[in-house]
Amino acid sequence: MNSRRTNRAAKSESEMNGGRLPIPPFTAQSAALKVRLAEDLWNTREPERIAGAYTLDSCWRNRTELIQHQESIVDFVSRKWANERQYRLIKELRAYSENKIAIRFAYESHDESGHWFRSYGNENSAFDTCGLMYLRYVCINDAPIKKFDRLLIWDSGSERPESHPGMTELGL
Numbered sequence: 611m612n613s614r615r616t617n618r619a620a621k622s623e624s625e626m627n628g629g630r631l632p633i634p635p636f637t638a639q640s641a642a643l644k645v646r647l648a649e650d651l652w653n654t655r656e657p658e659r660i661a662g663a664y665t666l667d668s669c670w671r672n673r674t675e676l677i678q679h680q681e682s683i684v685d686f687v688s689r690k691w692a693n694e695r696q697y698r699l700i701k702e703l704r705a706y707s708e709n710k711i712a713i714r715f716a717y718e719s720h721d722e723s724g725h726w727f728r729s730y731g732n733e734n735s736a737f738d739t740c741g742l743m744y745l746r747y748v749c750i751n752d753a754p755i756k757k758f759d760r761l762l763i764w765d766s767g768s769e770r771p772e773s774h775p776g777m778t779e780l781g782l
Contacts, residue, residue, distance in 0.1 A: 629740030634709035641706035649701040650769040670746040694719035698762035702777040
C-alpha cells in the first residue's frame, strides 16, 4: 500500500475512534506516520481541524508564547497565518519514545510586504493514549530568503506531494 493511501486510511480510522492515529506506544513506523499526518494537517491551514489534534487542556510553548487549551490554538494559528502567508511546512522525525516524538521542521512563508522567510525549528511533543497531543514545545529561527530561493513549492493549503523531496533530500 502506498503511503498516500496509508495516510488517508489513518485519518479515517482516527476520526472514527475519536482520537488521532497512530496512538502510543510508538514504533519507528508509527512515529514517522504520526509526523507526516501532522505535517499534512498543518498544511491545510485549517485552525479548527488542527486544534482537534490536541487535547482540550493542551499546553504549548511556541517561540516566546505560551498557548493553553484548544480555543487558544485556533486563535494562535489564525493569527500566525494572517502574518505567514502562503505557508508550506515540511517535518522530519528525529526521535521517539513510548508517547513522545521529537521532530525538526522547516516552513516557508511571506509577510504582507512580500518578504519571504524560511523558518527552521525543533518540536518536542507528548501524546495521550488516544493519540492527541497534550504538550508541544517549539523553538523556531527565521531566515530571510528570496522568492526564487524557495524550496517548498506545491499547491497552497494542500499536503506536500509524495514526489516532493523531504528535508534531508533538500539539504535543510
